[in-house]
């Protein structure tokens with residue numbers, strides 16, 4: 252780059268930074284002046300007492316608080332800009348104009364306080380889209396006024412660190428490989444970071460899509476699905492700032508470790524973090540009012556990821572998450588919601604009808620039809636109780652008269668008490684009948700679907716599945732013992748929600764689901780009921796489903812549940828995370844599925860190591876960890892299939908300094924050297940991954956292939972795989988040119 256250009260950019264940066272400084276100063280002064288005003292108001296309040304009314308002072312303080320937080324936010328943002336005010340420049344000539352506009356793009360916008368000149372455009376501004384979508388030449392962007400076309404004369408990228416240009420270069424077609432090489436070659440020693448200065452064109456399309464209410468993003472491991480979903484949140488918050496705040500956005504994460512891992516991204520781009528929860532949190536909340544022990548996700552995963560899952564259990568998991576079962580349960584619910592009281596008797600007492608048979612249907616199917624069934628029954632109970640009020644009164648009086656007439660008691664208070672007891676006794680069968688008819692025993696009714704063969708065949712269109720007997724006994728036995736198997740949770744919670752009503756949250760306006768490949772149709776059914784006012788971003792990779800036997804739902808089917816008409820299914824094709832060598836190895840684990848490499852980043856070959864016993868395994872891992880740390884990498888994931896194995900391996904490696912065992916879903920995210928089971932490692936990434944126990948027994952079933960693929964794809968720079976005895980046949984299938992073996996093998 253010519254010296255003159257360099258000088259120009261240095262001067263431009265100085266101009267921008269001096270404006271940032273000036274604005275920080277103004278914001279500090281404003282903050283001080285506001286605080287001093289508030290102090291004065293408070294002092295006056297204390298002095299004069301009653302002359303200012305209390306409501307007024309609270310109002311002033313609230314406004315002051317909002318203002319201070321706004322000023323604080325602006326100052327924070329400006330301080331970030333002081334370090335790196337922009338990362339890109341696009342010179343654009345709009346069609347029909349001759350002037351070239353220099354558009355600088357950064358994490359926030361900045362304009363000159365005096366002249367109003369736009370010094371930096373927020374990366375989310377319409378005009379900034381060109382930076383991600385085009386190289387030099389014809390270009391266009393969409394804005395509220397329509398599509399603006401023109402020509403990009405220059406596209407420049409900067410790395411500005413602590414207010415100094417570290418490097419800059421002009422690029423032609425896409426965000427240059429150099430930047431990506433630099434970014435991806437780094438150590439992942441911290442949590443996930445923003446990719447705002449290197450968003451790729453295909454990713455940008457997803458981030459900025461506003462046409463579709465439901466956006467599904469499918470893509471291979473490392474294709475940036477999580478990154479894109481988070482940047483999309485930032486984009487939507489910016490575009491819809493009048494109607495959308497961080498409180499209106501919810502991320503459904505697979506677990507709390509993952510939530511913690513991604514928690515840096517939004518603040519880095521200057522946005523507040525949004526609400527995060529896991530489906531398990533919803534399960535825990537729901538369990539509070541149900542007399543059943545819900546099996547924990549951890550216990551379930553430990554069982555299915557062990558090497559001895561019973562056939563019964565496998566069949567149950569597969570059936571309970573399947574579409575035929577969902578259809579049957581829906582039919583059963585329809586029947587309960589309409590016909591439930593169809594056979595109910597009239598309620599009679601002493602030969603008189605209190606509640607006619609037709610009235611059950613009238614209230615249940617018509618008057619209260621908009622309410623969930625169990626609420627309808629409660630309403631009917633209130634009607635019955637009201638009707639009984641006069642009856643109770645009459646019977647009590649009758650009893651008082653009888654006792655008085657018998658002449659055995661003369662104390663009025665005692666007569667009334669005796670009359671109440673006698674009346675209650677006479678009314679007991681009636682009260683019990685009403686109680687029983689107007690209560691809904693959720694657990695019993697759910698169990699009935701499995702206990703009653705006739706019922707199941709009536710509600711299912713197909714004949715019972717081949718393994719019906721196994722499914723039936725497993726469910727009835729578990730529920731009778733007071734335990735709800737994990738695979739029954741989504742259908743049961745849907746059942747519960749329809750019968751009792753869902754805890755609808757209308758404040759959530761956008762929901763992001765990550766790792767969506769583990770969701771079943773029931774999950775979507777529940778979520779659409781809980782969050783009815785939502786647009787959706789749903790990201791996942793079907794081949795990274797690590798739950799064996801589960802009938803997960805394809806995105807196309809999920810879209811039918813949410814809103815098929817307004818859905819777009821977008822497929823990312825390139826992967827960014829791993830080196831060429833790791834990528835090729837992982838690809839070989841899944842023959843038939845092709846992933847493009849976004850960037851040709853070279854590294855070391857994956858290493859497959861045979862160890863003869865646990866002692867040797869510990870020794871080998873110890874050595875490898877030292878080599879990796881010595882090479883300058885910081886984050887090392889020692890990944891096992893399940894938590895039992897993780898604990899065993901951790902015990903072997905305890906002597907290693909600073910090693911952490913992570914086995915709980917609500918653990919924090921730890922960088923450094925960690926031992927972690929597969930289901931907690933998914934979604935995360937490490938400089939180096941050490942896969943332990945990749946032997947023939949541990950990775951044997953067809954579903955284990957995906958687990959092995961998922962854990963191997965967590966690696967950015969180095970991958971080591973250990974096995975004892977015979978290697979998994981998935982490893983045997985891989986071309987030996989794609990990995991190395993240590994010399995002693």
Ligand SMILES: Nc1ncnc2c1ncn2[C@@H]1O[C@H](COP(=O)(O)OP(=O)(O)OP(=O)(O)O)[C@@H](O)[C@H]1O
Pocket residue numbers: 431434435444445446449450451454470471472473474475476477478479792795827828933934935936964
């Ligand atoms: N445009 C990009 N520029 C720089 N880095 C990127 C880009 N896109 C993705 N990455 C990086 O690639 C890695 C993988 O991204 P991310 O975790 O978002 O992918 P993913 O598709 O969700 O992965 P997985 O499905 O394997 O969990 C991250 O380190 C991310 O920062």
